Amino acid sequence: MNRTFVTGLISLAFLALAACGSSEKKVEVGDVESDGSVVAKDINFDPLGSDSGNISGLSTVNFPYDSSTLGSAARSALTENAKWINANSGVTIxxxxxxxxxxxxEYNLALGERRAKSVKNFLVGQGVPANRLTIISYGKEKPxxxxDTExxxxQNRRANFVPLPN
Known part of the structure; x- marks a missing residue:
């Protein structure tokens, strides 16, 4: 009976592993637009892989300690990000x-949400349609x-950009 139980348990483990497939999807966005802007092609979409899906051409922005206020460097980077997003209308960010x-x-989840909202509000102010932007907070869960150095x-106090499938 013990051997049957162990065999059944091993079989169950293999079934569970087989059911865990990759959730990564490919997003086809396009090539070179008529205005010369380059649209990223074959962007990997992995909702569990924070930062791994950060789009080439979009800059991650960093924040001061315990703040969601955008500094001048962040605003400058976001102005360029807004241009890229507006030029690549086939991508939701x-x-x-x-x-x-x-x-x-709990505190860091709320702070991460305020940071993402601050970035979204700035981008919308730069003409990016709000319906092309979603926000999520990972707090301190995805460094x-x-x-433990300053x-x-x-580096971990940031907002980054990940493409979503349309």
Whole structure:
């Protein structure tokens, strides 16, 4: 009986692993537009892979400690991002808000949401249609860098951009 149980348990484990397929999808966006803008092609979409799907041509923006205020460097980068998004109308963008590892999970989720909203509001002010932008907060759950130094914390206080399938 013990052997039958172990065999059944192993079979169940293999079935569970087989059911876990990749959730990665490809998004076809296009080539070179008539105005000369280049549209990213074969953008990987992986909703679980924060930053891995950050679109080439869009800059990640960083934030000061415990703030969702956009500094001058962030506003400058977002102005360029808005131009790219407006020139590539076939892409919907998810703005991900992130935080460093300090603070509670709840606090950082709220702060990450405020950061993503701040970025979205700025982009909408630059003429990007609001319906092409979604936001999500990962708080401190998806750091881009590991460690407990100010440099690492600064890298993790960010908003990045991920394409969504249309």
């Amino acid at each position: 998810q703005i991900e808000g992130h935080c460093d590892s300090r603070g509670s999970v 881009i860098a590991q460690g 440099s690492v914390y600064a």
